[in-house]
Amino acid sequence: MNLFLPIIIVFGIIILISSFFTVKQQSAAIVQRFGKFQSIRHSGLQLKIPIIDKIAGRLSLKIQQLDVIIETKTLDDVFVKLKVSVQYKVVTEKVYDAFYKLDYPHEQITSYVFDVVRAEVPKMKLDDVFVKKDDIALAVKAELNDAMMDYGFDIIRTLVTDIDPDAQVKIAMNRINAADREKTAAQYEGDAQRILIVEKAKAEAESKRLQGQGIADQRREIARGLEESVDVLNRVGINSQEASALIVVTQHYDTLQAIGSETNSNLILLPNSPQAGSQMLNDMVASFTASNQIGEAMKASKKAKELEE
Template sequence: MENLPLHYIIIVLAILAIISLSVRLIPHRHVALVERFGKYTRTLEPGLNFLIPFVEKISHKQSLRVQQLNVSIETKTADNVFVIARVSVQYFVESAEAAYNAFYQLDDPEEQITSYVYDVVRAQIPRQSLDNVFDNKDEISNVVMTQLQDAMEEFGFRIRNTLVTDIDPNEDVKRSMNRINAAQRERRAAEHEAEAERIKIVKIAEADKESKILSGQGVAGQRKAIAEGLRESIDMVVDEKNGIGAEHVVYLLTFTNYVDALESIGKDNSVIMVPQPTGQLDQMEEIRNSIISGSAVSNAAKKNGGKKSAS
């Protein structure tokens, strides 16, 4: 290089400068817009490209990848609660042809997308109460996406998705909502406890009912057995020939039960005085003696009759 003339060196440097100014490498999923003397001429695709030095220049490089824009909107609900809605917009330029409209028709795409999101969200949330806003986040997202797509499509942008990521009310409202939720949960818990107690009471009542039914059936069976036993006892003792009728047997059984009751009462060292009609015990005693004497006479007659037959 030291032996080369100066003008050769200048020519080589000029050539290298021209090559560096004319060669452009465009990354994948990007395009570049070329202007010639301030007028758009063509779009460069990804890869190696060449420009005419000093005549053409790249005015804008446009990414074709999905981009995200986060927007925060302060607005008021139908029940006068101020909230901050956070919306994430995912958008992209779908082709090299669309990049022309995206750059030359919109001065600031992000600012204009933000304006559309503000307009749609502030038209939707004030129509709904705070609770409905939380419940209808997906519906709000769909409305924002539909209207934003219609507005931005002519400018070369495609809206991939819009997400209402958060609804943030004032701290006082949050505390009030938490108290309301806690009260509702306590009310539901009390209702469940009351229902459980009601079921328990019903089950106890049903069990008591079944117990009383079974007890009544037992008492009825017991009384039936007693009645049958009394009937058999009366049939065994009644002797019409000797003047012992059924009424005498009933008096005798009544007297016997009376004496047994007095005996059982005396076992626990307690005495209960029960007034009786005058002469009732004497009457029972006379009936008892007549039954016993009648039985004795009957037995003696049977013995005498046996002796006569033997003789």
């Protein structure tokens, strides 16, 4: 008897210790009795019947994430890989369903993600997949919520975190984008050149206008000066013909003096005889006389026609 007492004491201590167990925060333990569900225990120190009760398993109540990579084809026949991240957790009130209804929840969630993505993406072109990735994520979440809630899992959020087209497609897309940028740059450069040409033409037109206006003002002032010179000469007894001759001769020699004073000017040959001014004046008077005669003849012819009518 004395030999078995220490063994009994040790065995009793072991049984007593095995009667207690702890459950971590944000987790749950499933207790079975003879293989049958007995209870669900939550965080803290718990008690069970030794040998009879057994901890069948533990479930985490924290939010977990499952990353699923799916390869599928778009509407424009481009193969693309999508990475869908599913954030889920076990519903506290449905720990029983989560433990007993599903053996492999990850595989179940993955199957639903594959089914939804391969149903939605083939309806879209590649560009639309990038634009509507949130719509894909919402469709996955809605499908998973309907299916997984019965198994005790709550789908918190689904995210399409990566869209990876085929390598050749990405190269082609980069080339297209580069070509579009070059085209846009060429258009901007063309617009800039056109603006410069237009502004230069406007500046030249304005310069010509101002130059013409200056020449007109110069000639107007010259005519006014000639008129005043003739008036001055008439007042001292010199008639208009003599005054014109004097002005022509004066301007003739002023021109020669100006050309001679310019050291960098090219050589210009001009008539420089004493009769040059008189000859120019005679030619001017002759042309004025002929012009007046032609004008008088035209007036007389017009008047004769009016009388005949």
